[in-house]
Amino acid sequence: MFHKYHAVAWLAMSAATLPHLAHAQDGRVARKEVGPDGQPTLIQFSAEGRLAARAVDGALVIRQQLALGTDDQFKLARTETDQLGFSHQKFEQYYKGVKVEHATYTAHSRGGQIETLSGDFEKIGAVSVTPSLSADAALARALSFVGAKKYMWQDAREEAGLKAQENDPTASYKPQGELVLVRDARQNAENAPLVLAWKFNVYAQQPVSRAYLYVDAHSGEVVLKDDIIKHSTRSAKGTRSTNATASTATFATAYSGTRSLADETATGGYHLREYTRGLGIETYNCKKSNSYTSATDFIDADNNWTSAEYNNANFDNVAGDAHFGAQSTYDYWKGVFGRNSYDNAGAKIKSYVHYDDTPGDGVGYENAYWNGSVMTYGDGASTFKPLTALDVCGHEIGHAVCEKTANLTYSNESGAMNEGLSDIWGASVEKYTVDKYALTGKSTYLIGEEIMKAGGALRSMSSPNTYSQPAYYKGSYWYTGTSDNGGVHTNSGVLNYWYYLISAGKTGTNEKGASFAVTGIGLTDAAKITFRMESVYMTASSTYANARTYSIQAATDLFGAASTQAQSVTNAWAAVGIGAAYSGGGTTTPPPTTVTYCSSKGTSQSYEYIDLVQLGSINRTSGADGGYYNGTALSTTVAAGSSQTMTLSAGFTGSTYTEYWGIYVDWNQNGTFESAERMDYGSVAGTAGNLTSTWTVPTTAKSGTTRLRVVMSDNSATTACGSYSYGETEDYSITVTGGTIAAPAPATLAGPAKSGLSAEAVLSLFPNPASSLLTLSLSSNAELTKVEVLDARGAAVSAARYQGNGQLDVSGLAGGLYLLRATDGQRTYVQRFVKQ
Incomplete structure (x- = not known):
């Protein structure tokens, strides 16, 4: 299979340039969690540790904390930022220049300081990285393992279609080998040995399959199969017309009633293609074949796709469900997470209905899947109706989201969570769309309830045992065999039930006789925590134990360590048999009883100082206060979501100067001023007149009393912490009512003008x-x-x-x-x- 690489420089790893960050015993590491191999899965720095752990030194901090050897390297894969103000530097592990498959580590930073490290680090002993088996010989072993009748690269039409799709004459489905180090999954153990292997992307056409196959570079044995094609159930193309214009269809779908769908008008009529969402959503007709390149458009003459026309023997009305499902899934990710398609880069969503893996055999295809590029839907046979129901669409595109984020390996526990996450997104997309369009006939916590010919559902998130899934980790119905990639469609029940518990809440007794009480936090907060766990913290090899650690950290990031949400997440894991219940801080890092803030002080007030701060009941005029004034005894109360206007003024001993003003509020009450908590920082030309700053209290700011800091300096580089040359810092208290934590809204700072600027310039x-x-x-x-x-x-x-x-x-x-x-x-x- 073709690959695309980006040239990335290797990171120098000289620890000599990094301030020493010792381990937990010196207080700089507040919390460390380790996996079964003894390696850290999460490291959380204390306030002292964060001061030394600079974000720009992410690779060096990781090297020191993991005690890397000279043969270990980390390569920066990408850096992402989020709306909480976090920066996430994601690194991939290499050993003697060979990639260690599934081993990644991330530095999570705010305000230029690393707060936590997380990931999977493989401690490697003496392993040879020289293969004794060639790539060609290894590929022959891989193809023998698959045993397909025909492969995609053997179909000239599909090869030509790929070249056209990629606009690359060299593109091919034929696998190219890559040397990696990977765990031998045949042993089905967390501590299975690492082996040198050739990695291939093998796409079979008959019977259909697509997977990464890892062939031992010495023995020739297949040590891991990581499926790229992921199904909703356990296994039982086109370009836009140049003259096309956007339009809106009325379509009588099979499962969601008559819906308005965006499509296009082109030569011949109206097509199920639309380009108002990302790079587009397109739906095609495979006509009961297994070929994508021969698929055609669905075309309607008047754009009124009626039941009389499409509810026919071919089930053509399900094309509207696939199109509506893709549009609704896009809208969910955009509306809830601000995510632009499954890759957050506007990727086109292409759906193919009436797919048949073995054309002409008289039996419809009993599945739906994401193949790494497109959505594919069968018409069903004895068990299923056509598999285009809304939650199935959300489920399959959820696999695409996982591929672009955590990329969970599709076997054993990581594969079970891959499936569970897709069920979670299928349920969440369905509920979001039901509420938006007042749809009926759908059940949030049942998966696939509309596609079953005999009634029932594929799975129940609220009662996994009903469909022979476990509701308890390694409890009843837990699968320990090797089929279905280690039971990915079975053991997903644990994650599904956990999600149901935190969303809806429940009090009861689990199958081990332990009582539990989980407060429901609603689907929206549950989804935000789950997606942060998946996109920020999970790695390809994450286990259920890792999921517990990372979901609690995600809830802490979003809502605070002692929040209802963090407690609910923790208690739900205890209910499904993973970890202890919340105990007031034993399972998370509790907020300190006394918060210590960094110092901030101007060294000279010979020329300027703060002479007025007014906000609500805080109203203080003053002269120079020696560079810092502790006014925390003065307090005002603000409501979450309210708009506030501050009045500020600079005092001068002589001439007036341009001053830089910074307003910081510790909304999450963690003792630091992150970049997202800087309500304003702007300069105003020299004036002794009053200035105004207007900003909004975040709707989810943590309730209680916290610190307000005002910094005025003649230096634009001044931050909330440390000493600076000329100016002054003053601290006050704010009591917030309502909410928990969120990034603040942008602010404006306006003042009297100079050289013709408006006093209210914004x-x-x-x-x-x-x-x-x-x-x-x-x-x-x-x-x-x-x-x-x-x-x-x-x-x-x-x-x-x-x-x-x-x-x-x-x-x-x-x-x-x-x-x-x-x-x-x-x-x-x-x-x-x-x-x-």
């Missing part, structure tokens, strides 16, 4: 979020003389290009949260924006 950004072009507009109509973009670590990003005239090209940025800093020559403006 920088606006739109659209926000942006996908390609961000327009910057100053209310004063002044020209911006400099524009720069910073990532969540505070480092400048070169991929964004300012084109002048208020136009900033952000198409080259990865998706996530960024900081924009712009100046008109006299004042600096800072705003946040999200790249889709």
Whole structure:
């Protein structure tokens, strides 16, 4: 199979340049969790440790914490930012230059400091990386293992279609071998030995299968099969017309009633293709064949796709379900997570209905699957109706999401969670769409209930035992054999039940006789925690124990360590037999009883100082206070979601100067001021007059009393911590009512003008979020003389290009949260924006 690589420089790993970060005994590591192999799966730094663990030193911090040897290397795969203000540097492990399959480690940072490390590190002894078996010989062993009648690269039509699709004359389905180190999965043990293997992407056409096959580079044995094609059940193409225009169809679907669907009008009529979502959604007719390249469009003359026309012997009405399902799944990921298609880069979603793996045998295909590129739906036979129901669509595209995030290996526990996550997304997409369109006949926690000919469902998330799935880890119905990739469609029941418990809540007794009480947090919060677990923390080899650790950390990131959500997540794992129940902090890192904040102080007030801070009942005028004033005894109360206006003023001993103002609020009450908690930082030309800053309290800011910090400095590089030359810092208290934690809304800081600038000059950004072009507009109509973009670590990003005239090209940025800093020559403006 063809591969695409990006040239990435190897990271130097000299620990001599890194401040020492000792292990837990010196207090710099607050928490460490290890796996069965004794290697850390999560390392959380204390406040002291974070000060030394700089985000720019991510690779070095990992090297030191994992005690890497000289043969171990980590290669930066990608860096992502999120809307909480986190930056995630994801590294892949190599040993003597050979990739260690499924071994990744991530540095999670905020405000330029690493807060946690997580992942799977393989401690490797003496392993040869020189193969004794050639790639060609290994491929022959792999093909013998598959035993297919025909492979995709043997079909000239499919090969030509691939070359056209990729616009690459060298593209081919024929596998190319890659040397890797991988665990021998035949032993079905977490501590199975690592072996040198050839990795192949083998795509068979008859019978259909597609998997990564790992062939021992010495013995020639297949040591792991990682399926790329993933089914809803246990196993029982086109280009846009140049003259096409967008339109809206009315389609009588098989499972979701008559729906309005976006499609296009082109030569011959109306086609099930639309381009308002990402790079498009397209639905094709395989006409009971196993060929994608010979598939054709569904075409309707008047764009009224009626039941009389399409509810026929061929079940053509299910084309509308596939199209509606893809559109609804896209809308769910966009609406709930701001994600642009399954890869967050607008990937086209192509669906093929009426697929038959063995054409002409008179038996329909009893499955649906994601093949690594497209969606494929069979018409069913004795067991199933056509497999295009809404939750099946959400399930299969969920596999695509997993492939682009955690990429969980499709075997044993990681494969079971891969399946469980797809069930979770199928249920969540279904509920989201039911609520949006008032659909009937669907059950959130039943999977595949609409496609069963004999009634019932494939699986029940609320009662896994009903369909012979386990509701308890290694309990009743837990599968220990080797079929179905180690029982991925069976053992997924544990994750499904966990999700049901945190979503809906339940009190009861599990099968081991232990009582449990789980508070339901609703599908929205449950989904946010689950997706953060999947996309931020999970690795390809994650186990159920890892899922517990990572979901608790995700809930802590989103809602706080002692939040209802974190407690619910912890208690649900205890209910399904993994770990202990919440005990007031024993299973997570509790907030300290006394929070210690970093110091901040101006070294000189010879020229300027803060002389007014007013917010609600805080109203203090003053002279110079020696660089720092502790006003935490002064407090005001604000409501989550409310808009607040502060009044500030600088005092000068003589001439006035341009000052840089920073307003920080510790919304999550963790004792640090992250970049997402900087409500404002802007400069105002020299004035002794009053300034105003307007901002919004996050709707989910943690309730209780927290720290407000105001920093005024003559230096634009001044942050919330440390000493600086001229200016002053003042601290106060804010009591928040309602909510838990979230990133704050952008703010504006306005002041009296100089050189004709308006006293209320504001920088606006739109659209926000942006996908390609961000327009910057100053209310004063002044020209911006400099524009720069910073990532969540505070480092400048070169991929964004300012084109002048208020136009900033952000198409080259990865998706996530960024900081924009712009100046008109006299004042600096800072705003946040999200790249889709």
